[in-house]
Amino acid sequence: MAVKGVDAANAQHTVLPTQSTGSALVVRLADQINSIDAQITDLFRQHVDADILLSMPDFEPALGAAFLANTGGDLRAFETVDRLASVAGLAPAPKDSGRITGNHHRACG
Structure with a gap:
């Protein structure tokens, strides 16, 4: 640019x-x-979980570094892989209202 x-x-x-x-x-x-x-990018690629994060759709080094910075840098802090996927915005999350159920969306927007 x-x-x-x-x-x-x-x-x-x-x-x-x-x-x-x-x-x-x-x-x-x-x-x-x-x-x-x-x-x-160089520092992110040295992180033990870099390959895991880069394997997720749309993750690249800058986003992976930001994700690590915002989550404490330790993927083992997530109880399950489902929770990790949810926090990363890769898993659908319910967006139900009082009248409508089964309405799912991706958490990241």
Whole structure:
């Protein structure tokens, strides 16, 4: 996205005095974000449960790292695999009202 922003800025016909400075800042920020993403991925892949989390649909390293951070980092804290799937948003959960039953949805929204 940062590259597209820089390309769009460079494609302008009107050159603003701060355009080159802004473009350089965007590129530097994008480099920092990419570096942090790589660090998160490397650290996540070192976790004992990384392969388990990556085996779940739509989980990738950044989401897996966030999941571990939000759940204390220990999958053994979940009593059952069903509970883990529920917390991860992979298992349907009842969304019944007083009049309707059997209405299920995925927990993550």
